[in-house]
Amino acid sequence: MSYxxxxxxxxxxxxxxxxxxxxxxxxxxxxxxFLGPSGCGKTTLMRMVGGLESPTSGRIVLSGEPLGGPDRxxxxxxxxxxxxxxxxxxxxxxYGMRYxxxxxxxxxxxxxxxxLALVGLTDFRDSWPNRISGGMRQRVAIARTLAAGSExxxxxxxxxxxxxxxxxxxxxxxxxxxxxEGKTVIFVTHDVEEAAFLADRVIVFTRRPxxxxxxxxxxxxxxxxxxxxLRESPEFFALRNKLLHLVRSTATEDDT
Amino acid sequence: xxxxxxxxxxxxxxxxxxxxxxxxxxxLVSERFLPAPSVVLVTLWKMIFERDLLYHAGVSALRVWGxxxxxxxxxxxxxxxxxxxxxxxxxxxxxVDFIRYLPVPALVPLSIxxxxxxxxxxxxxxxxxxxxxxxxxxxxxxxxxxxxxHETAMTVGATGSRRLLDVSLPAMLPTLVDNMRITLGWCWxxxxxxxxxxxxxxxxxxxxxxxxFFQTPExxxxxxxxxxxxxxxxxxxxxxxxxxxxxxxx
Numbered sequence: 383m384s385y386x387x388x389x390x391x392x393x394x395x396x397x398x399x400x401x402x403x404x405x406x407x408x409x410x411x412x413x414x415x416f417l418g419p420s421g422c423g424k425t426t427l428m429r430m431v432g433g434l435e436s437p438t439s440g441r442i443v444l445s446g447e448p449l450g451g452p453d454r455x456x457x458x459x460x461x462x463x464x465x466x467x468x469x470x471x472x473x474x475x476x477y478g479m480r481y482x483x484x485x486x487x488x489x490x491x492x493x494x495x496x497x498l499a500l501v502g503l504t505d506f507r508d509s510w511p512n513r514i515s516g517g518m519r520q521r522v523a524i525a526r527t528l529a530a531g532s533e534x535x536x537x538x539x540x541x542x543x544x545x546x547x548x549x550x551x552x553x554x555x556x557x558x559x560x561x562x563e564g565k566t567v568i569f570v571t572h573d574v575e576e577a578a579f580l581a582d583r584v585i586v587f588t589r590r591p592x593x594x595x596x597x598x599x600x601x602x603x604x605x606x607x608x609x610x611x612l613r614e615s616p617e618f619f620a621l622r623n624k625l626l627h628l629v630r631s632t633a634t635e636d637d638t
Numbered sequence: 639x640x641x642x643x644x645x646x647x648x649x650x651x652x653x654x655x656x657x658x659x660x661x662x663x664x665x666l667v668s669e670r671f672l673p674a675p676s677v678v679l680v681t682l683w684k685m686i687f688e689r690d691l692l693y694h695a696g697v698s699a700l701r702v703w704g705x706x707x708x709x710x711x712x713x714x715x716x717x718x719x720x721x722x723x724x725x726x727x728x729x730x731x732x733x734v735d736f737i738r739y740l741p742v743p744a745l746v747p748l749s750i751x752x753x754x755x756x757x758x759x760x761x762x763x764x765x766x767x768x769x770x771x772x773x774x775x776x777x778x779x780x781x782x783x784x785x786x787x788h789e790t791a792m793t794v795g796a797t798g799s800r801r802l803l804d805v806s807l808p809a810m811l812p813t814l815v816d817n818m819r820i821t822l823g824w825c826w827x828x829x830x831x832x833x834x835x836x837x838x839x840x841x842x843x844x845x846x847x848x849x850x851f852f853q854t855p856e857x858x859x860x861x862x863x864x865x866x867x868x869x870x871x872x873x874x875x876x877x878x879x880x881x882x883x884x885x886x887x888x
Contacts, residue, residue, distance in 0.1 A: 432789070432793055433793075434789055434792065434793075451792075452789070452792040452793045453793070453795055454794050454795040456793060457793050457794065458786075458789055458790060458793045460786040460789075460790070462784075462786065463784040463786035463787055464786065464790075466787060466790075466805075466808070466809070467885055467886060468808040468809070477794065478794050479794075480795075480796070480804070481794060481795040481796055481797075481800065482795070510884075510885040511885075512885060512886060512887065513885075513888065523790075526790075526794070527793075527794075530793075530794040530795070532793070536793075
């Protein structure tokens with residue numbers, strides 16, 4: 383039995399078909415990148431996993447159970463407004479456990495400290511989110527979903543607003559955390575390089591309505607460990623170019 | 639630099655007051671129409687002892703704050719409901735929009751018929767002028783809370799009512815305080831209208847009395863008093879805003 387499965391999922395808004403009948407299975411602990419042109423429906427699919435939108439038909443099954451509305455098993459990391467400005471860094475991480483009744487106050491405190499350390503923000507725990515860098519804010523959001531106990535992290539172009547250096551740093555950090563913690567990640571991006579570097583598997587989307595154009599198994603070709611050296615290897619280059627050509631094939635003249 | 643900004647502000651105000659003084663003292667305009675600021679200040683000082691100016695200012699401030707607090711206590715919860723639940727907004731917005739466009743002075747006669755010339759009329763007029771404006775501002779503030787905040791809360795297990803308290807409220811609070819500060823200023827406008835029409839106390843009453851005897855310095859002293867109260871209130875709320883919402887500073 384697969385861990386997460388999209389079973390003939392479709393989505394329409396009125397007359398607009400956003401997602402064509404969609405089938406995909408994701409293994410536990412896998413990082414899957416959704417790569418495709420903007421507005422292709424990949425974000426809609428990810429939001430459906432989060433329970434923030436529901437399929438028009440078909441269903442999404444997690445560990446054998448059809449998914450309904452949002453709960454803390456599936457955590458979101460957005461590109462912007464990812465941390466509450468009125469809570470400190472520590473407060474934001476602790477917020478992930480605010481509605482959990484299965485943990486004592488002491489356990490919540492320990493977990494907060496643990497995940498702050500995991501994303502390297504212990505020294506910034508008393509800072510306000512508006513006073514730290516965009517990259518740190520994304521780390522706050524990741525720590526919050528981990529503290530919440532989410533099994534699946536849903537990330538919607540989370541590093542899209544960052545400069546190249548911070549982006550690279552966070553990609554390495556995310557990959558490390560995801561493997562150490564055994565989390566399943568669905569990562570939406572339109573950055574070919576990012577998808578190739580981060581993912582175990584890249585799903586390349588067609589234009590709307592969203593359908594799978596190609597599936598590329600990155601881990602089979604590059605192995606599971608990702609370091610910055612890998613970025614300069616010929617194997618990585620070949621893979622990146624392959625993805626680039628796939629994405630280019632979806633472009634039309636209206637894109638310019 | 640905030641320091642240089644306040645220096646510029648003080649200097650420009652001082653220049654304006656000096657120009658006014660020069661125009662009046664130089665005899666360019668009759669003192670009957672434009673008494674010099676020095677004369678207005680002396681009159682103001684005298685009015686504190688001879689005309690109970692502070693008492694009247696206190697009465698006016700009490701009316702403004704009383705009516706404003708009633709209006710805010712109603713506008714905040716109702717506005718939050720209007721902004722959070724589409725059907726509440728759809729049900730109330732047409733009525734609120736209609737009343738919002740009625741000019742308060744046009745409702746003075748009706749208000750006197752309903753409430754007589756006592757405090758009821760004044761409170762009602764002030765409430766009318768602020769509640770319907772504030773409730774729409776609050777509803778908009780709630781709607782402007784980024785959906786990411788709500789969705790973040792939903793995916794850590796927050797229910798709808800918890801989201802109102804833990805997300806909507808803190809997210810909108812800074813703009814709410816700003817909007818309250820602005821609405822409180824409008825309250826003073828309506829107060830003077832109410833006090834001119836029907837009152838025997840308050841700053842509007844003092845100003846209107848002085849006009850009947852052509853006491854231009856007293857009229858201006860009354861106006862300046864309102865200005866000073868307004869300026870002080872505004873500064874206090876701004877300072878509180880900076881203190882409470884310091885986390886917004888980047």
